[in-house]
Amino acid sequence: MAGAGAKTWSTGDVLTASDVNTYLMQQSIMVFATETTRDAALTSPSDGMFAYTTTTPADTLSYYNGAAWVAVDLAGDITGITTAANSSMAGGATSGTPSLTVDVNNTTSATATASDYVLIADTDDSNATKRALISDITALVPQGDLTGLTAGTNIDITSATGPVPTITLAIDAALATGADGSGVDVTFHSDTAGDYLLWDSSEEQLILEGTNSTTVLNVTDGDVIVADGTLDVSGVITATSGVSGNVTGTAATVTGAAQGAITSVGTLTALEVSGGLTLGSAAATAWTDANIVLAGQVFSG
Numbered sequence: 001m002a003g004a005g006a007k008t009w010s011t012g013d014v015l016t017a018s019d020v021n022t023y024l025m026q027q028s029i030m031v032f033a034t035e036t037t038r039d040a041a042l043t044s045p046s047d048g049m050f051a052y053t054t055t056t057p058a059d060t061l062s063y064y065n066g067a068a069w070v071a072v073d074l075a076g077d078i079t080g081i082t083t084a085a086n087s088s089m090a091g092g093a094t095s096g097t098p099s100l101t102v103d104v105n106n107t108t109s110a111t112a113t114a115s116d117y118v119l120i121a122d123t124d125d126s127n128a129t130k131r132a133l134i135s136d137i138t139a140l141v142p143q144g145d146l147t148g149l150t151a152g153t154n155i156d157i158t159s160a161t162g163p164v165p166t167i168t169l170a171i172d173a174a175l176a177t178g179a180d181g182s183g184v185d186v187t188f189h190s191d192t193a194g195d196y197l198l199w200d201s202s203e204e205q206l207i208l209e210g211t212n213s214t215t216v217l218n219v220t221d222g223d224v225i226v227a228d229g230t231l232d233v234s235g236v237i238t239a240t241s242g243v244s245g246n247v248t249g250t251a252a253t254v255t256g257a258a259q260g261a262i263t264s265v266g267t268l269t270a271l272e273v274s275g276g277l278t279l280g281s282a283a284a285t286a287w288t289d290a291n292i293v294l295a296g297q298v299f300s301g
Contacts, residue, residue, distance in 0.1 A: 029061070035069070045069075114138070 004022040009015065026046050032038035034056040042051065047066040053059075062069040080094030083106065090103035102119070110116075114135035121127040149160045149167070156170040178184040183201030190196060195216075198207040210216030 038069075 004027065006027075007019065007023045026049060029050045029052055030038075030042075031052045031054065032041065033054055035053055036056075038051050038053060042049070045051075045064040047064060049064045050061065051064075051069070052061050057071065059074075061072045061074055063072060064070075081092040081098040081100065082094075083089040083092050083100070083103075086106060086108045088102060088104065088107040089100055090106055091100040092098050112118075112134055114133070116134050117131040118134060118137070120130055120132045122130045147161065149157050149165050151157045151160070153173050154169060154171050154175060156168045158166040158168075177186050178201060183199075185201050186199045188197040192211060194209065195211060196207075196209050198209070199205075200207055208216045
């Protein structure tokens with residue numbers, strides 16, 4: 001019967017008919033001219049028998065699977081192994097022993113997401129190649145102990161608990177720069193290069209740098225008060241609603257609406273008044289060495 005295994009004979013052993021049928025015939029490859037002659041000779045083939053036909057079909061090795069004869073493809077149909085573009089593989093050959101390797105440079109690029117897989121060498125399984133979710137890999141990154149952010153004064157935070165908070169500057173409360181006795185410069189730039197507003201902490205000055213013939217300070221309503229110190233103007237002061245207080249200079253011109261009172265003008269080389277002039281209680285001798293021009297009339301003390 002088929003599957004009897006192997007047997008070794010010694011000199012003088014008797015070769016029985018059973019030995020021939022089981023060890024020799026059923027476990028050897030028998031050669032026939034055609035399938036017809038094979039089937040006629042082997043009317044009850046055993047499972048696992050091999051037979052070879054030389055003509056019909058030509059040069060064909062077949063085995064019996066318990067129900068039918070099945071041809072074995074001795075030549076095979078692989079003539080070569082090649083690696084296509086973007087196949088993530090490298091190597092191959094058309095003869096000999098081909099070698100294939102994984103090649104990430106022979107792969108198309110993609111934007112990874114948490115549900116994508118990557119290949120890993122599993123050290124827990126003798127470095128066997130396996131796949132792993134990107135989300136599982138990112139979960140291994142230490143997250144630290146930061147659980148949230150709290151916005152302070154003039155700070156706005158979006159997504160304070162993560163995963164990626166956004167912190168922006170939002171000036172909606174009082175703002176202090178520097179500290180008492182230790183100031184810092186603050187600059188506001190304009191849309192014109194070189195024009196700016198600067199608080200110079202070391203010089204203790206507010207500097208407005210503008211462009212000639214343009215308005216750099218425009219007070220549309222309210223008063224400008226100099227409580228202490230001096231307001232020095234190298235150009236002309238034009239006051240459409242009047243000037244009150246002291247005006248000093250070697251050549252001062254006050255233009256605009258009627259002035260209620262000028263209590264002191266300092267030392268002037270000339271004072272031009274387009275209307276009436278009231279000297280108050282000042283004695284005429286107080287105007288010695290000065291000229292008063294009234295609509296072309298000149299009076300001297």
